[in-house]
Amino acid sequence: MPEPSLQSLARYWALPDGDGRPVAYRGGNPVGRAAFHLDLDAARRTLAGLAPGEVAGRPGIVLFEPDVYRFAVWLLATWSLGLTAVLPGDDLPATREALAMPWVGSGSSSNVLTAWHVAAPASWADRGRPGVVLFTSGSTGKPALIEKDLRQLRAEAQMFEEAFGDELTADTRFVTSVPHQHMYGLPFFVLWSLVGAHPFVVEKLRYPEDLGRLPPADYVFISAPTFLKYLADAPAAAGVRWRMATSAGSPLAAGIAASGAAYLQAPLFEIYGSTETGAVARRQGNSPWQAFSGVRLSLEEGTSRLRIHSPLLADAEMESGFLSGDIARLDGRGLELQGRADRLVKIGEKRISLTQVEQELARLPEVASVRVVPLPHEQEGDRVILGAVVVLTPEGCLEYGEKKKADFDSALRRRLRGRLDPLALPRRWRYVEALPCNEMGKTTRQDLERLFVSLMPRAQRLPDEHGKNTVRLQLQIPRDLVWFEGHFPGFPLLPGVVQLDWAAHFAHLYFGFDAAAANVSGLKFLNIVRPGDALQLTLVSKRHGRELAFVFTLNGKTCSHGVFVPRDQAGGSVEAAT
Amino acid sequence: MTMLDELVHEIKAFIIETLDLEDISPEDIDANLPLFGDGLGLDSIDSLELGVGLQKRYGLKIAAESEETRQIFASVRALAEYVAAHRAN
Numbered sequence: 001m002p003e004p005s006l007q008s009l010a011r012y013w014a015l016p017d018g019d020g021r022p023v024a025y026r027g028g029n030p031v032g033r034a035a036f037h038l039d040l041d042a043a044r045r046t047l048a049g050l051a052p053g054e055v056a057g058r059p060g061i062v063l064f065e066p067d068v069y070r071f072a073v074w075l076l077a078t079w080s081l082g083l084t085a086v087l088p089g090d091d092l093p094a095t096r097e098a099l100a101m102p103w104v105g106s107g108s109s110s111n112v113l114t115a116w117h118v119a120a121p122a123s124w125a126d127r128g129r130p131g132v133v134l135f136t137s138g139s140t141g142k143p144a145l146i147e148k149d150l151r152q153l154r155a156e157a158q159m160f161e162e163a164f165g166d167e168l169t170a171d172t173r174f175v176t177s178v179p180h181q182h183m184y185g186l187p188f189f190v191l192w193s194l195v196g197a198h199p200f201v202v203e204k205l206r207y208p209e210d211l212g213r214l215p216p217a218d219y220v221f222i223s224a225p226t227f228l229k230y231l232a233d234a235p236a237a238a239g240v241r242w243r244m245a246t247s248a249g250s251p252l253a254a255g256i257a258a259s260g261a262a263y264l265q266a267p268l269f270e271i272y273g274s275t276e277t278g279a280v281a282r283r284q285g286n287s288p289w290q291a292f293s294g295v296r297l298s299l300e301e302g303t304s305r306l307r308i309h310s311p312l313l314a315d316a317e318m319e320s321g322f323l324s325g326d327i328a329r330l331d332g333r334g335l336e337l338q339g340r341a342d343r344l345v346k347i348g349e350k351r352i353s354l355t356q357v358e359q360e361l362a363r364l365p366e367v368a369s370v371r372v373v374p375l376p377h378e379q380e381g382d383r384v385i386l387g388a389v390v391v392l393t394p395e396g397c398l399e400y401g402e403k404k405k406a407d408f409d410s411a412l413r414r415r416l417r418g419r420l421d422p423l424a425l426p427r428r429w430r431y432v433e434a435l436p437c438n439e440m441g442k443t444t445r446q447d448l449e450r451l452f453v454s455l456m457p458r459a460q461r462l463p464d465e466h467g468k469n470t471v472r473l474q475l476q477i478p479r480d481l482v483w484f485e486g487h488f489p490g491f492p493l494l495p496g497v498v499q500l501d502w503a504a505h506f507a508h509l510y511f512g513f514d515a516a517a518a519n520v521s522g523l524k525f526l527n528i529v530r531p532g533d534a535l536q537l538t539l540v541s542k543r544h545g546r547e548l549a550f551v552f553t554l555n556g557k558t559c560s561h562g563v564f565v566p567r568d569q570a571g572g573s574v575e576a577a578t
Numbered sequence: 579m580t581m582l583d584e585l586v587h588e589i590k591a592f593i594i595e596t597l598d599l600e601d602i603s604p605e606d607i608d609a610n611l612p613l614f615g616d617g618l619g620l621d622s623i624d625s626l627e628l629g630v631g632l633q634k635r636y637g638l639k640i641a642a643e644s645e646e647t648r649q650i651f652a653s654v655r656a657l658a659e660y661v662a663a664h665r666a667n
Contacts, residue, residue: 461595512605
């Protein structure tokens, strides 16, 4: 294959000529280099007419463009004018407001398409070393601003061409299922294909069925576990030959790696890296990670955290290297990752590794995949308990269907006993069809925590002053109580039916009273309950336990009251909720 | 229900409330099984919290980590019997 002209990107806009190969394919039709250069010129003329904003001390514009061909045009045109491109994750009104500088791309006032194929550009001034500014969608939740200059981006594209170039033929096309505005799709799909003069397919693969519609050719697939997991059932595409595929964004399960490689009949490389460091290492299947050439790895003494030296790092980190949050082991065979350093939580003075808890859970035959999150204890504010979000195997589903949830929970806890410290056993269990994940295939801690939002108030029993037929409870209403969602937007109120449900719950807890077999008599709602209120619930057992009266009060005022009565005598009353 | 049966139910509710056990109702707890280890599966922090809770609710002081404590926490029934014999209110 021809030597890729990597220096050409240093001139920002002049790309390798690719021996006349098209730059891209749209709808199966080639987009030639001449058209691409005309488009670049048009975009540069548009940009030259804008007053750039400032980002990270450099002149810049915001680029948001879902069409990857137009994105590539805008990006190169931006750099050619010495400007930095800010790449937001979306173009929602709040994002537009936060990034107050000229926007180009979809929905912008200056649409490059209106100026398509116009004449050559005016001259421009080189205004410093341009690059991109991105926002990480990391697992910590808060987006962080990351800068990449052109040297780093160029080095990364060059690294891939060196590492994988031998896998490709001259006509191999790039196709992807991942967004191009992030630090995976941008270097792997957009920059590598441009720098290596490999044509890219403009249409993203969104569903497995899209594979069946690819025109016959050789392909590289820049993908992620969220898509690869469907490959086992995907249609075969006639005449499509896969040269290789990459996966990044979230861990690739061994089973998916195997079924993916089997479908593609080509090497499937899992990529280890981060927005801060760029790509660091790759592996196939479960073998140890191999660092990319030029990347130097070491371990921090004492903590075993991985330190990365790489030509892809920012200037400021070149000397010290980047200290990652990953615990690792290094030997002659390569790199082994052993979990996140920040995934250690302290419970009762013991350090518990969430990764280890997940690994032990994943070994159970009932568990297909699992995530564990630390949660605050409802009663003891300073205590941390663990919550497990579990996707069950078919075997696990069957067993779950036969048991009460509480029994199933404790069966799982029992099976972990002896393998884990008792403090590390999850206390809260949620069973889901699939782990929640964002567009990048990342499961964020926020999404997991949302599965544990409060359904019940924090209850504390008050001293008995009225004999054994009365129970008084103090109920603290959590602000994140799930029942406030949508009831009502902007004015959260505790629904009456929820109060009825709580009365039934505590009647059962303290008196063994079966409200499911009762109706409610004399039900009245008199005052509203808001988030954060401290309610009192008084339950009084009457007529030798046959009836149960409840009253919710707030600062001495009655909010609601009613009596659970046996169903046969309840003439005209409301059926109790359970 | 006998007095002790009532107290057994009350202790179960007390444990659920104090430890914030989820999706468990009193009848899910076997009064004769151990609270720790293989039975209800409570841990050392739970034992502390139950100790504090017993003092608040029933005015009982339970020494940490003694043989007597192990017997008191042997099961819900054992705990109920202890509370019945020693409660201050």
